[in-house]
Amino acid sequence: MRIQQPQDNYDLVVVGGGMVGASFACAIDHAIDKENFSILVVEAIAASSSISEQLSFDARSTALSFGSSRIFDNMGLWEQLADVVTAIKEIHVSDRGRLGSSHLHHAEHGVDALGYVIENKALGVVLNSAMESSHSIQLLCPASILTIKPDAAGMALQIESGSESYSVNASLVVLADGGKSPICSQLGIDRTVEQYSQHALIANIAFEKPHNNIAFERFTDTGPLAVLPLESIDQCNRGSLVWTLTTEQSAEFAAMSEDELLPRLQQRFGNRLGRLQQLGERFIYPLSLSVAKEQIRPGLVLLGNVAHTLHPVAGQGLNLALRDTQVLVSVLQKAFSQARSLGEMSVLQEYLEQQEMDQAQTINFTHYITQLFSSNSTAKTWLRKFGLLSIDLIPSIRKSFAERAMGLFSK
Numbered sequence: 001m002r003i004q005q006p007q008d009n010y011d012l013v014v015v016g017g018g019m020v021g022a023s024f025a026c027a028i029d030h031a032i033d034k035e036n037f038s039i040l041v042v043e044a045i046a047a048s049s050s051i052s053e054q055l056s057f058d059a060r061s062t063a064l065s066f067g068s069s070r071i072f073d074n075m076g077l078w079e080q081l082a083d084v085v086t087a088i089k090e091i092h093v094s095d096r097g098r099l100g101s102s103h104l105h106h107a108e109h110g111v112d113a114l115g116y117v118i119e120n121k122a123l124g125v126v127l128n129s130a131m132e133s134s135h136s137i138q139l140l141c142p143a144s145i146l147t148i149k150p151d152a153a154g155m156a157l158q159i160e161s162g163s164e165s166y167s168v169n170a171s172l173v174v175l176a177d178g179g180k181s182p183i184c185s186q187l188g189i190d191r192t193v194e195q196y197s198q199h200a201l202i203a204n205i206a207f208e209k210p211h212n213n214i215a216f217e218r219f220t221d222t223g224p225l226a227v228l229p230l231e232s233i234d235q236c237n238r239g240s241l242v243w244t245l246t247t248e249q250s251a252e253f254a255a256m257s258e259d260e261l262l263p264r265l266q267q268r269f270g271n272r273l274g275r276l277q278q279l280g281e282r283f284i285y286p287l288s289l290s291v292a293k294e295q296i297r298p299g300l301v302l303l304g305n306v307a308h309t310l311h312p313v314a315g316q317g318l319n320l321a322l323r324d325t326q327v328l329v330s331v332l333q334k335a336f337s338q339a340r341s342l343g344e345m346s347v348l349q350e351y352l353e354q355q356e357m358d359q360a361q362t363i364n365f366t367h368y369i370t371q372l373f374s375s376n377s378t379a380k381t382w383l384r385k386f387g388l389l390s391i392d393l394i395p396s397i398r399k400s401f402a403e404r405a406m407g408l409f410s411k
């Protein structure tokens with residue numbers, strides 16, 4: 001439910017109601033279905049009325065893995081999401097100007113879809129309405145957390161909402177305020193940052209031929225380029241473009257007219273979807289790998305981009321955060337049933353121990369793919385060719401690549 005003024009004490013405070021904070025709040029609410037369990041979500045940017053302004057719920061689309069669809073199903077939200085997603089039945093990976101390419105097909109892996117594409121705004125609408133209709137979740141928005149300090153019972157927070165300021169205590173704070181978190185700096189939590197000197201150009205794109213539910217990932221001289229399938233509107237075939245560019249090109253391409261830019265895109269993407277006809281509004285995102293050096297402290301856990309911000313090349317950022325969410329929720333549910341404090345370090349350690357291998361592997365996989373597919377060195381070109389061929393020809397490599405794409409992490 002939406003509130004105007006917070007209580008003094010909560011079991012849980014979630015800082016940031018973006019894709020990750022909102023998903024976590026809905027997941028824990030669904031798992032701990034108790035009247036006296038209280039969750040406060042504080043989001044800086046006004047939701048539902050102007051969802052497009054909220055950072056998390058902008059014009060982008062997100063590829064949800066098959067595993068993420070199961071996580072939303074466990075939260076009781078898949079039924080609503082299923083109406084607004086586009087299934088990915090096939091993934092086609094290729095290297096521009098070279099022969100190597102690889103196909104993954106849903107039937108081969110015994111699933112209806114390898115994953116799903118959802119427009120971020122649509123995910124925002126479902127998550128926000130779930131938070132608003134919950135009795136345990138109190139949503140304070142727009143409001144900002146100014147400070148967080150440890151105290152005897154967990155964490156003490158200072159919240160600003162309009163012209164008012166409130167003090168709130170919580171057993172556990174879930175920090176999901178994104179990759180630029182000033183709170184993290186305030187708490188003295190350092191980050192390891194690697195700049196890729198690349199930017200992503202994002203836009204919706206219209207094209208001549210139907211996409212047949214195929215997601216295209218193409219590696220080009222500037223970096224990877226992906227076109228994800230979206231539902232047609234008024235018989236217009238649509239997709240979501242994620243185009244990795246060098247810093248200089250991103251500035252140049254963002255300023256170009258559509259007539260100038262479309263032929264360049266066509267040249268890099270090829271003719272798989274026929275003539276590329278139209279580009280929607282363009283957005284540019286700088287890309288880096290940024291990982292927090294600490295994810296847990298007594299009474300505090302970092303989730304989503306504030307814990308790890310990844311290159312979007314392999315579409316793993318939100319999917320990893322959802323797997324983190326799933327494990328964190330199950331550990332907290334157990335602690336709650338044992339009447340232990342949710343912010344106890346041993347509880348949070350149990351979460352991190354269960355997730356650290358998945359996090360490390362996903363971060364390394366994404367980083368490796370980014371490096372491999374953003375270089376034209378002869379060695380890396382051969383490695384790419386070999387990699388794409390082996391995905392097609394070697395069953396064990398094919399299986400493990402497909403499992404990662406589908407978000408089915410096995411330890």
Ligand SMILES: Cc1cc2nc3c(=O)[nH]c(=O)nc-3n(C[C@H](O)[C@H](O)[C@H](O)COP(=O)(O)OP(=O)(O)OC[C@H]3O[C@@H](n4cnc5c(N)ncnc54)[C@H](O)[C@@H]3O)c2cc1C
Nearest residue numbers: 016018019020044056063145178304305312315317318319
């Ligand atoms: C181009 C691109 C494409 C991507 N594609 C995919 C994909 O296909 N698949 C995938 O899995 N991932 C993808 N990702 C990654 C995914 O978008 C991120 O993992 C996800 O957005 C992280 O969400 P978040 O909630 O952690 O952070 P954010 O989206 O940054 O949200 C943080 C929220 O916290 C709020 N906030 C900040 N400070 C405060 C404060 N002090 N008080 C209160 N609220 C505050 C903000 O208003 C915001 O709403 C992509 C990323 C990019 C850049």
